[in-house]
Amino acid sequence: MGRYTTVTRTGHTDAPAEQIIALVSSTEGFTKINPHLTADPKLEITPIGETVGVGSGFAFRGKNGKGTQTVEQVSDGAVDYAIDMGSMGRCKQRIVAVPSERGGSDLEWTMVLDAGGNPLLRIFGMMAGRIVGPTLETGIRNLSAASSN
Numbered sequence: 001m002g003r004y005t006t007v008t009r010t011g012h013t014d015a016p017a018e019q020i021i022a023l024v025s026s027t028e029g030f031t032k033i034n035p036h037l038t039a040d041p042k043l044e045i046t047p048i049g050e051t052v053g054v055g056s057g058f059a060f061r062g063k064n065g066k067g068t069q070t071v072e073q074v075s076d077g078a079v080d081y082a083i084d085m086g087s088m089g090r091c092k093q094r095i096v097a098v099p100s101e102r103g104g105s106d107l108e109w110t111m112v113l114d115a116g117g118n119p120l121l122r123i124f125g126m127m128a129g130r131i132v133g134p135t136l137e138t139g140i141r142n143l144s145a146a147s148s149n
Helices: 018-025 028-033 034-040 120-146
Strands: 003-011 045-048 056-062 065-074 080-084 090-099 106-115
Touching: 003 120, 018 028, 018 080, 018 090, 018 106, 018 120, 028 056, 028 120, 034 120, 045 065, 045 120, 106 120
Parallel strands: none
Antiparallel strands: 003 106, 045 056, 056 065, 065 080, 080 090, 090 106
């Protein structure tokens, strides 16, 4: 039961990596593929900060909690986010898109959960793959579908 738990899912899309990075580095683009919005259509999303790039993000409130997500870094092949859910914890999220040998882009979506010293969050970390994994898989599917339009 360590402090950090990493959950990663991978996929593929026919879209070029540059298109993927442009989509997920904007608040509007991320909202289109947000796997939590798929699971909770009543999820409230309120843009905060910039609309695209570092500092862009949103506040959210839904059936699974409330918090903020902010873009921390954008590179040619990845976007990094900070997610703060207050007492429910903090995590880092990263979406990677790299050109694939078979065309399009290979995708990787990773969340690193930080349980800090909270024993309950550390226990959650042991089950995170089963709980968070399907959400990341939905995100990969949403990303692939949105980027092929």
